[in-house]
Amino acid sequence: MKHAEAVQSEKILVGRLPTKQQPSSGARRPVTAELALQAAARGVPVQRVRRRELDALCRGRVHQGVCLEATPLRFKSLEEAEKPEVGDEERPKPRLVWLVLEQIQDPMNLGALLRSAYFLGVDRVVTSQRNSCPLTPTVSKASSGVMEVFDVYSTDDLRSFLKAKSAEGWEVVGTVSKPEDVENVPxxxxxxxxxxxxxxxxxxxxxxxxxxxxxLLCHRMLTIxxxxxxxxxxxxxxxxxATGILLHSICSQKLRHGD
Structure with a gap:
């Protein structure tokens, strides 16, 4: 659960298995009991429903006997990004890494990208609004829950955003699979x-x-x-x-410098 202010509108639903299936579900009972305790500690109601009701709520998808009913997560605007601390405004920190996604449309890809970015130490992820996948339950599942704890920002003017960051002293690096496809950028x-x-x-x-x-807004293009x-x-x-490989190559330098 990501936003404390949304707790009151959330609810955990636990599937009630038929009596004849109870012995085989013994290993799962401690897990669901722990989930119920954790939910109660956070003020989240727990409701036990029949398995077929849970199947219907999840539209036939795999749910492992537990479902969280929650308000949808949305992209944050760049205006909502935290302001720099006093003294940091003049010059950006040298070891920040941001990942910018232009028109990623597959929810499984978006989820995997968020998971890699979070694991490898990316400081922020920004997506373009146009022709991009929204933050859906499929994205959350593909991210293995990263979407719930890692803010994702969005902009409706990606090129102006990149120009502004470049003017602030950031290096903008693109990616390409075939070097011969790129002109005028190293x-x-x-x-x-x-x-x-x-x-x-x-x-x-x-x-x-x-x-x-x-x-054409990139200072350099990277290839694998x-x-x-x-x-x-x-x-x-x-x-x-490809993004996981590139991020590892970049973020490993960040780790070597102790940032």
Missing amino acids: VISCLEFQWNKPVILVIGSEGDGLSLETQ PPGRALHPGIESLNVSV
């Missing part, structure tokens, strides 16, 4: 990328990658070198996998 391997200023990694959509307009000669048609990685 392309380097992610293994060669070194940084000493706050950086924004921009990831494009699953099908088309970064738009040309966004590419393959480990073998690739068969035509199998020359790229899934967007969430």
